[in-house]
Amino acid sequence: MNTQQKWIAYYTILIKEILRFTRIWKQTILPPVITTSLYFVIFGNLIGPQIGNMDGHRYIDFIMPGLIMMTVITNAYANVVASFYGSKFQGNIAEMLVSPTPNWIILAGFVSGGVARGMTVGVAVTVVSLFFTHLQMQHFWVMVTIVILTAVLFSLAGLINAVYAKSFDDINIIPTFVLTPLTYLGGVFYSIAMLSPLWQKVSLLNPVLYMVNGFRYGILGVSDIPLWVSYGVIMAFILMLGGYSMYLLNKGTGIRS
């Protein structure tokens, strides 16, 4: 395939992915928007004023970046794991496997689909957040790049999960037992400065912490972590998971007998 044909294959997958999640928007876009709005109401408006300031910001302002990030993470992941597993389950992954589309384009297409869903829901949640607080955007490009890179990372993780999944149950295991704990403990709701030195150290092992803090820096200009460390950790994970995804696709794990 020449470059133009590869490009066509790529956006065919991307368009298909976008159509998929918009066709079922009641399952993919609406629920996270409702959940996050509840967080804003409960933690931001009702409980927040009792908590006072965190890192020099109102509590609602402090958690807003974390909540948006959490939404982006879950949705990017959920999109790829559901779509890729669905194509395995229905067999239509074969449509791509028989074609000359190279594996890296297939990977790029699915990951971009995950990013698109993450961003769509992320923007929707951000719009809702404006009812409760105002968006500061101290460092616009930091905010945008961190959120996109994070969406890429978790889209890759979703794809790997889908490759190994043998049933619909398997696509919920990682989100429930890994993703949710990591995000809740990743500094979405608190600054790790509040923790004892030991737990601060433990928290530093949590990759989500670096993403939430990088994003918070983009919006509020404050972070528990130096910015370059955030970028470094995210990029390292992307390279690792991306490389591993390619290995799995080339080998045909879970998709070719």
Next chain:
Amino acid sequence: MTTALDIQGLRKTYHNGFTALKGIDLQVEQGDFFALLGANGAGKSTTIGIVSSLVNKTAGKVNIFGYDLDTQREQAKAQIGLVPQEFNFNMFEPVVEIVVNQGGYYGIPRQEAFVRAETLLKQLGLWEKAREQARNLSGGMKRRLMIARSLIHQPRLLILDEPTAGVDIEIRRSMWEFLRKLNAEGTTIILTTHYLEEAESLCRNIGIIDKGELIENTGMKQLLNRLDTESYVFDLASPLEHLPATSSNLCHCTLLDPTTLEVAFHKEHYSLNQVFSFLNQQSITVQSMRNKTNRLEQLFLELVEGNKA
């Protein structure tokens, strides 16, 4: 002449340790209409799966129009259109999108893919359903959808794995016409089927797989000529009391019921004309006649039976 498909020493052992292919050698020439026959579980779909990159091979070489599947996979894949045995499209996607997207995976621009999809869906009688979700199609329509999908990139080699399973007679005939025309226009076709009259009427060459081995690979005519006895069933105008005594041991008669006579004879030494003159002598009037079984079916059973020994 170019070889459309060249398979050498193809072996496949699945993860569970089952060896489905035990070394297949098979050549299909460009322009051929080739039947790949075999009982359930013989290894037809496994062979097709390997050729179309859906199954990893254990050993062997596959060449498609001269492109090596290992070293020139992209070019090799671009030559093939596949209609798999099982429905494998996204049931929730609209029909036309399934076909257009498939074009995208071959690098065909969307607008062009749409034009081609319209032509194909019209030819296959699916255009009225173009906007329906695929799950709303009937079984026979789903098969035709897979044919349309497989042709969007105008492949030189079309491989169909039981395309007419569960398709009604009328549609089956129109599918045959469609495939014949495609073949006449230059597309090489490989087809598997359990309807042997379908293979007989469509295909010029034939391969028979049994338990992972190719036990026969020849021309359809040559194969049919190998059948040395012909058996016919005659429906008689009036009941016969007893079996007519035949003068020749080259022709054998059996009375199935008073008005149904079965006649079997050696093709080389006897002819239908002789059968009829004999019946005339006996003043037996035949109202209608038919082949006892499909001839290919009879041969197929003999060959597979022979391979058991």
